Amino acid sequence: MESELWKRMPLNSNYAAAYxxxxxxxxxxxxxxxxxxxxxxxxxxxxxxxxxxDAEMIHVESEHSAMSACIGAAATGARTFxxxxxxxxxxxxxxxxxASGLRLPIVMSIASRALSAPLSIWGDYSDVINVRDTSWIIxxxxxxxxxxxxxxxxxxxxxxxxxxxxxxxxxxxFMMSHTYEPVYVASNPEIFRDYIPKKISxxxxxxxxxxxxxxxxNPDWYYEFKYQQVVAMKKSYEIVKDAAKEFGKRYGRFYxxxxxxxxxxxxxxxxxxxxxxxxxxxxxxRMNKQGMQIAGIKLRxxxxxxxQDIKRILEDLKVLIVIDRAISYGAPIEGSVAMELSALTYxxxxxxxxxxxxxxxxxxxxxxxxxMGIVKDAINLFERGKRxxxxxxxxxxQ
Amino acid sequence: xxxxxxYRTVFDIPKEELLAPGHGLCGGCIAGTIIKLLLKVAGPNxxxxxxxxxxxxxxxxxxxxxxxxPYIHVAFENAAAxxxxxxxxxxxxxxxxxxxPSRKINIIAIGGDGATADIGFQAxxxxxxxxxxxxxxxxxxxxxxxxxxxxxxxxxxxxWTTTTPVGKVLKGKVQxxxxxxxxxxxxxxxxVATANPAYFLDMMNKFxxxxxxxxxxxxxxxxxxxxxxxxxxxxxxxxxxxATETAMWINWELDNGEFRVTxxxxxxxxxxxxxxxxxxxNHLTDDDIEALQKYIDKxxxxxxxxxxxxxxxxxxx
Numbered sequence: 001m002e003s004e005l006w007k008r009m010p011l012n013s014n015y016a017a018a019y020x021x022x023x024x025x026x027x028x029x030x031x032x033x034x035x036x037x038x039x040x041x042x043x044x045x046x047x048x049x050x051x052x053x054d055a056e057m058i059h060v061e062s063e064h065s066a067m068s069a070c071i072g073a074a075a076t077g078a079r080t081f082x083x084x085x086x087x088x089x090x091x092x093x094x095x096x097x098x099a100s101g102l103r104l105p106i107v108m109s110i111a112s113r114a115l116s117a118p119l120s121i122w123g124d125y126s127d128v129i130n131v132r133d134t135s136w137i138i139x140x141x142x143x144x145x146x147x148x149x150x151x152x153x154x155x156x157x158x159x160x161x162x163x164x165x166x167x168x169x170x171x172x173x174f175m176m177s178h179t180y181e182p183v184y185v186a187s188n189p190e191i192f193r194d195y196i197p198k199k200i201s202x203x204x205x206x207x208x209x210x211x212x213x214x215x216x217x218n219p220d221w222y223y224e225f226k227y228q229q230v231v232a233m234k235k236s237y238e239i240v241k242d243a244a245k246e247f248g249k250r251y252g253r254f255y256x257x258x259x260x261x262x263x264x265x266x267x268x269x270x271x272x273x274x275x276x277x278x279x280x281x282x283x284x285x286r287m288n289k290q291g292m293q294i295a296g297i298k299l300r301x302x303x304x305x306x307x308q309d310i311k312r313i314l315e316d317l318k319v320l321i322v323i324d325r326a327i328s329y330g331a332p333i334e335g336s337v338a339m340e341l342s343a344l345t346y347x348x349x350x351x352x353x354x355x356x357x358x359x360x361x362x363x364x365x366x367x368x369x370x371x372m373g374i375v376k377d378a379i380n381l382f383e384r385g386k387r388x389x390x391x392x393x394x395x396x397x398q
Numbered sequence: 399x400x401x402x403x404x405y406r407t408v409f410d411i412p413k414e415e416l417l418a419p420g421h422g423l424c425g426g427c428i429a430g431t432i433i434k435l436l437l438k439v440a441g442p443n444x445x446x447x448x449x450x451x452x453x454x455x456x457x458x459x460x461x462x463x464x465x466x467x468p469y470i471h472v473a474f475e476n477a478a479a480x481x482x483x484x485x486x487x488x489x490x491x492x493x494x495x496x497x498x499p500s501r502k503i504n505i506i507a508i509g510g511d512g513a514t515a516d517i518g519f520q521a522x523x524x525x526x527x528x529x530x531x532x533x534x535x536x537x538x539x540x541x542x543x544x545x546x547x548x549x550x551x552x553x554x555x556x557x558w559t560t561t562t563p564v565g566k567v568l569k570g571k572v573q574x575x576x577x578x579x580x581x582x583x584x585x586x587x588x589x590v591a592t593a594n595p596a597y598f599l600d601m602m603n604k605f606x607x608x609x610x611x612x613x614x615x616x617x618x619x620x621x622x623x624x625x626x627x628x629x630x631x632x633x634x635x636x637x638x639x640x641a642t643e644t645a646m647w648i649n650w651e652l653d654n655g656e657f658r659v660t661x662x663x664x665x666x667x668x669x670x671x672x673x674x675x676x677x678x679x680n681h682l683t684d685d686d687i688e689a690l691q692k693y694i695d696k697x698x699x700x701x702x703x704x705x706x707x708x709x710x711x712x713x714x715x
Contacts, residue, residue: 027487027490027491027494028483028486028487028490030482030483030486054490054493054494055490056486056487056489056490058482058483058486058528059528060479060482060524060528061520061521061523061524061527062520062521062524064475064476064479064521065476065478065479065482065520065521065524066479068472068473068476068479068480068482068483068521069479069480069482069483069486070483071472071480071483072447072470072472072479072480072481072482072483072484072485072487073483073484073486073487074483074487075470075480075483075484076445076483076484076487076488076491076497077487077491077496077497078486078487078490078491080483080487094473095472095473095476098472098473102472198496200496205445205468205469205470205484206468207442207443207444207445207467207468207501207503209468210442210465210466210467210468210469211468211469212458212463212465212468212469212470213468213469213470213471214458214470214471214472215458215459215460215463215471216454216455216458216459216460217460218459218460221460221461
């Protein structure tokens with residue numbers, strides 16, 4: 001794969017995100033430091049200081065102002081980037097709704113992290129799952145390479161005139177943000193210019209053509225604005241797929257809304273997201289050696305939920321195990337993605353038991369043995385005829 | 399350095415109206431007057447960022463807008479941060495030749511007292527410290543008028559609001575008004591001024607000066623509120639004028655470190671003239687007013703010392 005076009009570099013996912021932003025030729029970056037995202041901001045500052053990236057960096061005094069400044073910059077026509085984690089994402093929450101409501105194609109990377117209290121700087125997906133209903137497109141990645149590639153794809157998706165919604169690219173805090181992997185980075189970022197050309201495809205604050213953005217909408221109009229977001233989000237599903245397809249064709253690295261592993265005639269599937277999918281694949285290999293055939297499914301696209309792609313997979317399966325990395329307190333099924341899958345199976349009249357497990361909360365270590373234990377536990381439940389259970393808290397001291 | 403004067407008489411004021419009529423501000427609202435005059439000074443090469451508040455809700459009800467310049471409203475507490483983003487975007491897009499680099503574009507953030515001195519103060523301070531070339535206009539009606547007259551950091555001592563009611567034990571606001579323009583001045587930005595729409599030429603000269611400086615600028619304008627201050631909607635400008643005539647409100651500017659009082663008051667009026675025409679001060683006793691007068695006397699003394707001569711004179715009526 002190493003060639004004139006690509007150089008192979010050891011990068012953690014934070015640096016991969018920074019390289020992704022640089023190679024997307026962003027114009028404005030507004031960000032605030034927070035563990036474990038901080039190295040993204042540092043790296044981008046380095047790029048600008050060295051003249052490798054021609055952008056304005058706004059050293060804002062909070063994440064609230066980071067997203068506000070991104071909104072202002074994007075509304076002026078700049079390609080805009082920010083990055084955050086956990087409390088920072090919560091502080092911007094109000095603005096997440098406004099960024100999508102104003103239909104601004106901002107891209108944000110998230111080194112996902114547990115939410116306080118108690119204070120935890122460690123990785124889980126409580127922050128990302130919490131912004132589910134903000135009308136942002138959400139990609140959840142598993143490798144540093146995928147982080148880099150997804151940020152470039154994110155601009156392709158966000159700036160599509162049929163979408164014009166902001167995009168989150170998430171990855172595991174620490175387990176990915178601070179661990180190094182080989183990443184193929186473009187030797188010359190110009191190779192992305194045709195894929196994501198600098199064309200302002202959205203309405204901007206232009207003194208030659210004055211418009212009002214962020215108006216008041218009373219009950220006679222608000223609903224229609226929100227419905228337009230529903231339509232854009234629905235349309236974005238195919239556009240996410242096309243963006244990945246075109247990326248694969250041009251650059252030789254292929255992605256989709258979901259990813260499968262050891263998927264064939266296997267009747268038991270295990271679904272998760274983020275870096276934990278690597279552990280799942282490892283566990284699947286080990287179970288394979290023991291004569292157990294398990295299929296792995298990674299959810300790459302969380303919003304819009306890839307219902308059609310998952311439906312196709314579920315039609316082949318007899319049992320689905322879902323490992324969630326965030327808790328929806330008080331929900332009928334507290335594993336957030338498991339609950340969505342339950343809704344999907346109901347909607348599509350699919351007859352498949354879903355076993356919901358919660359693991360790696362606050363970065364509690366989750367090993368291949370844990371995954372194998374979860375599979376064993378779920379099969380045991382299935383064989384005892386227990387079809388649906390409440391979420392099971394794997395490894396917690398009760 | 400003498401003060402640059404751009405507007406000497408009403409005939410110097412541009413005729414162009416960039417705030418369209420038909421907005422929904424209260425009858426007699428002075429905020430509309432301030433914004434209309436601001437846009438006359440700024441002209442069409444202007445982008446406005448407006449915090450949530452009276453001006454915002456009254457001028458932008460979809461599908462209508464009163465703004466003939468590009469305008470954005472994002473949230474309550476972040477106008478300064480949004481303006482920072484716009485300024486940075488224009489800088490880089492002009493450098494990359496995507497926006498015409500020869501065009502000077504004014505970026506104006508507008509917020510009320512809540513949006514500026516309370517909830518949005520952090521974003522404002524950040525913008526000032528980073529040095530963005532943005533003019534920030536605070537129209538100060540001394541309470542959360544848009545939500546229905548709740549006290550803010552800039553509500554004056556003893557004023558009635560719906561959250562500082564006049565009861566048997568407590569009577570009005572128990573704290574002083576936050577000196578927000580002085581706190582802004584402590585950021586040592588190029589230009590800070592206070593202004594009063596009753597002295598509209600002075601105010602407009604300050605708008606112009608503020609748009610001409612290289613860096614952040616801040617103008618704090620008093621905006622009498624007929625609804626919240628409880629006075630006849632016809633007399634808003636009279637109330638504003640009394641604020642300066644009594645020295646409740648002093649018009650000054652701090653231009654690159656040079657301090658001057660721009661509207662001198664050789665013969666001052668007693669503060670009772672300002673207090674007694676406003677319903678929000680109905681409950682004040684003569685003793686309360688005398689205490690307030692003593693406070694103003696001290697403040698006048700301080701300002702005169704700062705200038706080095708008597709710019710605000712003694713109380714004569």
